[in-house]
Amino acid sequence: MEHLAALVLVPALLGVAALFVRGTRLQVGALLAGALLHLVLTGAAWVRRPDGYADYLRLDDVGMLFLSITSVLFAAVAVYAVGYLTGPTHDEPARLYRFVPYLLLFLAAMTLVAVTRHFAVLWAAVEATTLSSAPLVYFYRRGPALEAAWKYLMICSVGIALALLGTFFLGAAEAAVTTGPPGLALTDLMRAAPVMPRGWLRAAFVLALVGYGTKMGLVPLHTWLPDAHSQAPSPVSALLSGALLNCAFLGVLRFFQVCLASGDAAFARTLLLLLGFVSIAVATAFLIGQRDFKRLFAYSSVENVGILAVGVGLGGAATFGAMLHAVNHSFAKAGLFLLAGNVLRSYGTTDAGEIRGAVRQLPLSGPLLFALFLAIGGLPPFGLFMSEFTIFQSAIGDGRTRLGLLFVALLAVAFLAMAGVLLPMLQGESNRPPATARERALAVVPPLLLAAAVLALGVYLPRTLDTLLHAVAGVVGGTS
Amino acid sequence: MTGAADALLLLVLITGLFIVWSGRLAACVRAIAVQGALLAALPLVMWAPGGDVPVAHLVLMSVGALAVKAGIIPALLLRSAREAGARREVEPYVSLHVSALLGAGLVVLSLWLARVLVPPGPVTATLLLPAGFATVLLGFLMLVARKYAVTQVVGYLMLDNGVFIFGQTLAGSIPVVVELGILLDLLVAVFVMGIAIYHIGREFDHIDTRALNSLRD
Numbered sequence: 001m002e003h004l005a006a007l008v009l010v011p012a013l014l015g016v017a018a019l020f021v022r023g024t025r026l027q028v029g030a031l032l033a034g035a036l037l038h039l040v041l042t043g044a045a046w047v048r049r050p051d052g053y054a055d056y057l058r059l060d061d062v063g064m065l066f067l068s069i070t071s072v073l074f075a076a077v078a079v080y081a082v083g084y085l086t087g088p089t090h091d092e093p094a095r096l097y098r099f100v101p102y103l104l105l106f107l108a109a110m111t112l113v114a115v116t117r118h119f120a121v122l123w124a125a126v127e128a129t130t131l132s133s134a135p136l137v138y139f140y141r142r143g144p145a146l147e148a149a150w151k152y153l154m155i156c157s158v159g160i161a162l163a164l165l166g167t168f169f170l171g172a173a174e175a176a177v178t179t180g181p182p183g184l185a186l187t188d189l190m191r192a193a194p195v196m197p198r199g200w201l202r203a204a205f206v207l208a209l210v211g212y213g214t215k216m217g218l219v220p221l222h223t224w225l226p227d228a229h230s231q232a233p234s235p236v237s238a239l240l241s242g243a244l245l246n247c248a249f250l251g252v253l254r255f256f257q258v259c260l261a262s263g264d265a266a267f268a269r270t271l272l273l274l275l276g277f278v279s280i281a282v283a284t285a286f287l288i289g290q291r292d293f294k295r296l297f298a299y300s301s302v303e304n305v306g307i308l309a310v311g312v313g314l315g316g317a318a319t320f321g322a323m324l325h326a327v328n329h330s331f332a333k334a335g336l337f338l339l340a341g342n343v344l345r346s347y348g349t350t351d352a353g354e355i356r357g358a359v360r361q362l363p364l365s366g367p368l369l370f371a372l373f374l375a376i377g378g379l380p381p382f383g384l385f386m387s388e389f390t391i392f393q394s395a396i397g398d399g400r401t402r403l404g405l406l407f408v409a410l411l412a413v414a415f416l417a418m419a420g421v422l423l424p425m426l427q428g429e430s431n432r433p434p435a436t437a438r439e440r441a442l443a444v445v446p447p448l449l450l451a452a453a454v455l456a457l458g459v460y461l462p463r464t465l466d467t468l469l470h471a472v473a474g475v476v477g478g479t480s
Numbered sequence: 481m482t483g484a485a486d487a488l489l490l491l492v493l494i495t496g497l498f499i500v501w502s503g504r505l506a507a508c509v510r511a512i513a514v515q516g517a518l519l520a521a522l523p524l525v526m527w528a529p530g531g532d533v534p535v536a537h538l539v540l541m542s543v544g545a546l547a548v549k550a551g552i553i554p555a556l557l558l559r560s561a562r563e564a565g566a567r568r569e570v571e572p573y574v575s576l577h578v579s580a581l582l583g584a585g586l587v588v589l590s591l592w593l594a595r596v597l598v599p600p601g602p603v604t605a606t607l608l609l610p611a612g613f614a615t616v617l618l619g620f621l622m623l624v625a626r627k628y629a630v631t632q633v634v635g636y637l638m639l640d641n642g643v644f645i646f647g648q649t650l651a652g653s654i655p656v657v658v659e660l661g662i663l664l665d666l667l668v669a670v671f672v673m674g675i676a677i678y679h680i681g682r683e684f685d686h687i688d689t690r691a692l693n694s695l696r697d
Contacts, residue, residue: 056658120658127665131672138676143683147692150629150676157636157669158623164662165616165643171650172599183653199597227695286697295697 003050004057004115007041007067008108010034015104015132018097027096028082034104035078038111042071046464055117055185061471062257065323066250067114069330070243072453074107076446077242080338081235083442084345099139099233105132106239113247117186119167119254126163126215126251129244130156136236137228148224148231155224156215163211163251169204170258173197186254193262201259205268208255209275215248218309219279222302226286229298230350234341237294241301242334246326249308253476256312260477265315269477272313273403279306280410287417293343293352296421297336300376303414304329310407311391312476316398319478321390323469328383328457332375335450339369342443343425347432352421357430364444366426368451373422375454377415383457484525485605489645492518492611493587496618496638500625501580503569505561508634509554515615516549516637519644526605526648537656545644548663553637556674561630564681574625582625583618590614599649608645615642629677629687633670640666 011034018030044050045059045067052058059067081103085096109128116122130153138149171184173196178188193201214221229237252272259268283303290296304325311322340350342365347355359366375382378389388411395404461469473479495515502508520542527533561567574582590613599609619642622635677687684691 056655118658120654120662124658124661124665127669131665131668134672134676138679141679144694146676146679146683147695150680150689150692151695153669153673153676154623154632154636157673158639161636161639161643165646168643168646168650171653172646175650175653184650197598203597226697231695290697 001051001053001057003041003045004052004059007038007045007115008112010037010041010108011104011111012108015101015108018101018104022097024086024096027100028086031078031082031096031100031103034107035075038071038107039075042068052117055187056121057115058117059115060117060475061468062250062253062475063114063117065326065468065472066246067111069246069327070107070110070114073239073242073330073334073450076334076450077235077238077338078103079442080238080341080446081233083440084233084235084341087440087443095139099136102132102135103236103239106136106244108132110243110247113250117254119170119184119186119189122251122254123160123164123167126212126248127157127160129247130160130215133236133240133244137232139233139236140231142231144227145231148227152224152228155221159211159214159221161211162207162214166204166207166211166255169200169207170255173200173204176200186257189258190261193258196262198262198264201262201264202267205255205259206271209252209268209271212248212251212255213275216245216252217248217279217302217305218275219282219302219306222279222283225302226295226298229301229337230292230294234294234337234344237298237340238334238337241297241337242330245301245305246330249305249326252309253312257476265477269313269315272309274313276306276309276311276313277403277406277410279303279309280407280414284410284414284417287414288420290417290421291353292350293355293421293425294337294340294350296352296418297333297340300336300414300418301329301333304333304376307388307391307411311387312478314391314395314398314400314403315477316394316479318391318394319476320469320473321387321394323472323476323478324390324457324461325384325387327465327469328387328454329376331450331457332372332382332384332454335447335454336369336372336376338443338447338450339365339372342439342447343369345443346435352425355425355431357428357432358426360428361430361432361435362439364439365447368444368447369422370426372447372451372454373418375451375458377418378411379415381455381458383454386458386461485522486607488518488522488525489605489607489611492641492645493607493614496615497580497583497587499634499638500583500618500621501576503572503576505566505569505628505630506558508631509557509561512557512634512637512641513550513554515641516553517546519641520546520550522645522648540656541659544660544663548667549637549641552667553670556670557630557633560674560677560681561687563678564630564687566628566630566681566687569626569628569631572626572628572631574621579621579625582621586617586621587614590617608648612642612645615639615645617642627689629673629680629689632689633673633677636673637670
């Protein structure tokens with residue numbers, strides 16, 4: 001229990017402490033210490049699974065997967081952010097005291113989402129992720145950033161309020177069948193699920209899917225996402241897409257686990273499939289001809305959470321594919337947003353139409369961006385090809401040929417749409433004066449490592465990760 | 481004691497209708513404070529006579545809800561509205577009369593919804609489900625009908641109050657710490673929204689959220 005408490009409290013306390021200091025060194029120290037300690041504690045949890053405290057604090061396989069993604073991404077983003085916000089190219093004085101505290105609190109909130117199996121705690125933690133990250137979206141004090149932060153706050157808070165209603169409905173369904181008071185702990189809920197009143201359970205799942213789905217970026221509740229991702233500083237966009245969307249997905253998965261235990265999962269699966277396909281299709285439509293490359297990556301995230309929903313909705317081997325996809329997409333998309341930050345710094349615009357020759361201009365970031373574009377497009381040998389192919393194969397294997405073909409067709413269009421925007425940006429002669437300095441290691445190494453991880457996952461899946469992914473798939477309705 | 485609980489819930493409904501009809505920002509905020517105070521009394525009225533739930537727990541919840549929903553949050557919002565210099569909502573998306581009519585319609589809809597959905601547990605107050613549905617729906621009405629940042633936050637608060645009513649079916653079963661955590665989240669949410677309103681007022685010289693429309697595809 002102490003171990004899990006430390007995972008949440010270390011970044012939380014460092015974040016609170018960072019609110020009260022101003023010096024750049026202290027802020028950088030707090031950020032890197034928080035990232036490193038979190039990584040070490042997460043690594044230790046792999047060696048020996050920590051004890052929990054009832055379901056309030058308990059790390060199961062599902063939580064372990066999402067905790068690990070968050071921890072690794074945060075470390076990469078923290079290192080990058082130090083370079084991004086203190087570097088000589090920064091256009092305004094580094095205001096780390098407006099950045100580091102909220103980033104650490106954000107990490108604490110996301111960690112709590114992963115290490116609890118109690119629905120009320122889960123809800124409070126997801127809401128805390130919104131509140132701690134809203135100041136980060138508004139880091140650049142500009143009108144559009146304010147607009148993005150306001151929409152983010154309002155849309156997600158309203159969504160999350162519905163998720164709380166869903167949580168209470170679940171409690172009401174539990175209260176109807178248990179003699180004691182309803183506890184909202186996953187273990188008890190799953191035990192009581194088979195006899196719960198169906199109507200209330202279904203209503204609870206719908207509300208949770210709408211509520212947490214808003215935060216996850218599922219269409220039609222995704223409207224905050226492109227704005228927040230495009231206005232936030234790039235390291236924050238990387239965390240929002242790579243880690244936060246997963247945390248919200250975990251919220252949906254917890255409700256789905258109860259539906260599975262009730263034996264009435266078909267209803268939930270249909271909804272997931274529907275929202276998943278609508279998300280992929282709508283996101284693809286917005287990818288076509290998108291001018292702002294940060295919005296392009298944001299819509300690509302909407303597409304990818306759609307893929308996650310489709311994978312879980314299909315079940316069977318596709319669930320394993322979806323879990324693998326969560327890992328792959330997180331790393332690839334975080335890497336892309338970090339590289340987007342480098343391009344933005346060099347060209348001073350997010351308008352893809354005004355950017356030419358990024359590969360020449362940025363000899364490290366440019367090719368890396370190209371590689372990660374291929375990865376996110378689902379080309380072999382990258383990890384996303386493996387996960388998307390697993391989902392496709394499972395759909396065909398289960399005799400749902402039309403769904404499988406629709407899935408592949410949409411992904412192909414999305415790939416072409418992204419290529420249409422990104423390739424002109426990358427190719428040809430640069431339309432900027434040649435860079436005077438070489439690219440900084442802090443700006444290139446984190447996305448390089450993330451890209452390497454995505455490539456490695458496509459070639460070889462380590463046995464420990466494979467075991468974990470199968471275990472997770474087993475509890476969220478796939479074949480293990 | 482269903483009588484007392486129902487009386488409270490009826491007053492909650494009336495404040496809700498008053499809010500969707502009122503165009504004065506200060507009146508909206510004061511009314512949401514009244515609604516918060518009424519709801520803060522609800523756990524005590526509903527659960528104290530039964531004796532199933534420790535009284536200390538109920539008192540703590542009520543005091544917490546009173547402080548947050550009826551005290552700190554309205555004070556924050558009134559200050560935001562004053563600093564932004566906005567007194568009255570001019571030309572909301574939906575006119576106030578129409579909004580009041582729609583509100584009445586939503587209350588009727590809620591009564592119907594509560595008849596259709598059979599409550600799974602023992603019914604503790606006749607009006608609990610209708611008032612819950614109505615408050616959630618009226619909150620949504622505020623969110624879509626109004627364009628001032630302050631009144632939108634009032635809508636969010638009303639939505640949250642509705643969820644709180646549904647939460648009463650579970651009174652006492654969620655640990656105090658977690659319940660207070662949920663209240664704290666609400667407080668911080670409105671605090672952050674208040675800061676955002678302050679910045680909106682400074683950036684655009686008013687708090688009309690129609691100014692927030694530069695981001696689109």
